[in-house]
Amino acid sequence: MLTVLVVDDSALMRRRIADLLGEAGFRVETAATGEEALARLPVVDPDVVTLDITMPGMDGLTCLARIMVEHPKPVVMVSALTGAGAEETLEALRLGAVEAVQKPAAGSIGRIGEELVETVRAAASSRPRRVRGLRERLRLARARIAGEDFVSSEALQPAVSAAGVAVGGEGEGVVLVGVSTGGPSTLEDILPLLPAGFPWPVVVAQHMPVAFTATLARRLDELCALRVVEVERATVLEPGMICIARGGADVELARRGGRLQAVSVPASPDRPWHPNADRLVTSALRLLPPERLVGVLLTGMGNDGAVSMTELHARGGRTVAESEDSAVVFGMPQELIRRGGANIVLPSDRIAGQLTRWLMPAPRRAGIG
Template identity: 35%
Template sequence: MSAASESRDGDGSTRAVIVDDSRFMRTLIRRLLEDGGVEVVGEGKNGAEAVERVREHDPDVVTMDIEMPTMNGLEAVAAIMRKHPTPVLMLSAHAEEDADVTFDALDRGAVDFVTKPGGEVTSSMPRVRAELVEKVRSAARVDLSANARAAADRSSASPTARSGSATGTEADGRASSSTVSTSAESGGAATTGGGSAGASPGNSVSTAASTPEDATPTARYPDVGTLVVGASTGGPNVVERVLSDLPRAANLRVLVVQHMPEGFTARFADRLDDRSAYAVREAQSGERIEPGEARVAPGGKHLVVTSDRNGRLSLDLTETEQIHGVRPAIDLTMASAVETVKGAFCGVLLTGMGRDGVDGMRRIGRNGGYTVAQDESTSAIFGMPRRAIETGCVDAVAPAEEVATSALQYFEEE
């Protein structure tokens, strides 16, 4: 077993390669990572050197700048994924143009991104270091095979969401009935079968989701339903897939909480709007949300669900303390929705490390709502979904390409 493999399995320290055309920035990032216990095994000043350092050192993770001479970050990500697949964490500046390029990097195989540290030493440096180290360690644990499968599913899916139908594919040719595995991120034993893995006795988990083609435009839905989707590392492309598979005829109000830095969620909402039948934008404080609309929690703010004096659903944004070290927090949005939403309500928890969203899913389940968790085989990090499954509150476990279908089956009227 290589040193990189050992580290990914939880033994030894995280080994990183730093790539940036600025010597100053490479030195700063090295210091921040090493102070946080990450071992830096190599550096590169352009994409070509990045590919070579990955081949030489077989690191757990690569931190990648975007704009570099000779070969830029996008080209380097594609080359690394083709020649020596390794988790890549993009370091992106706070700029709208960088947001577009950063999402392109995710499409090419990068697993996550973080805002590049500023050059000046300030009182916020400990927070910057903690965020960078956490992101690096999280990226190092990503299952690249799940990312590759998700990319294959996206490329083969028919782009018909705008016409109001939900579609999907079985990329690996397996039956639509899923086998659930709830092995821990650290490599715990898996439990398989048709029942709940890790759930409390008597609480069975449905793992047989029909293919998304079954969610036809002729299905009957309530006048309004509410769907809350939470995701972290590896989530943006899965969230995109879920929303693209939701037909407008389902009459949903959709709230998306994706752990993402401030300055990127507006562009993320634009991408979702382009790829779904729903009107998607970044949430604004005080606005109402209607059927056929989706709102994305802004980076750096919690999204809270309230209702106006006429009982209509409205949204508030707060900058209260982080929950589970993040803001926006999935748990807070789900908990506030449980207290506010009337009628059909579904919570979805997708890939990510940690436990944000677990308590929210539990609350939804205990208050009569429906819950869907992404399965292990398609999760870049099977952390949040696994912990939710272990509570016994998850009604269905589905691969990324069937998450929307599982939710839609709940909303469909007989």
């Protein structure tokens, strides 16, 4: 039986979460403060910790940072998921929390309770990350990009169209990224390493509520050489930009006035995850030849993106799956690999280098790293 340590200063919330998880078959222990949680961790040795962000005394972020250093465990942050708390929640995810979920309110819990249970269950099989400082992470990743040893001989070959014509990075093309649980910190392993001259725009479908994607885009914009924007409205795709799909909706590619755009569209009720990666890739395949697309499937529970990226691969496009070595939750990339849809499998800190080598001719890469 899996054990969960529930940390919240509210006795009512501790009881509500404990009841939800207990009914789902978990063994539940509780702590009322961050200090109590740290003292109980080595005794309880839980499989997962749920942690409130806002607590008196030691707050959730301080407690999380100490957990990840002293006794790393999968941690699910439980918060109000409001715009006001977006910065704190994203900082928690950057510090190594697996996911953030909404606090179950009084009365009918419904889908919020189901999401909490599903997330805790997925977190139990996740890989907690001992997070170094971001500057050190970027330094080490850049050092790896400077080397060629991790690139397979197949990967170094240029893509070839159905007509037998080699395809490089020049001209219209898009990199499509699907990511879920563990995504914010994983995106920080990849996107800041793309150089300023990167020739294709990047569109990211990160499963996330609407309150958080604008903050995520702003944070990444501060870290990246490329311009990072949230897709609030129809956004013309240009080289040197990264588009983060608006949370709580889906994103599709469209052509308007002859120009390729990323467009935020209402979330499809037929798909369980949003912004939806399969919907993004499928829309791109309607507009561009497969050889002008690169699909990247990263950490996350479930299988979103696996079907469409397998089709992209079968039709001659290039795809990357994150390896189990770095994935917080291996579900999504594992499904792409299982279906035979991945050209190459790499840890997150080597993906930017692979994309750069695929899309930028050697002379333009000179000095990168």
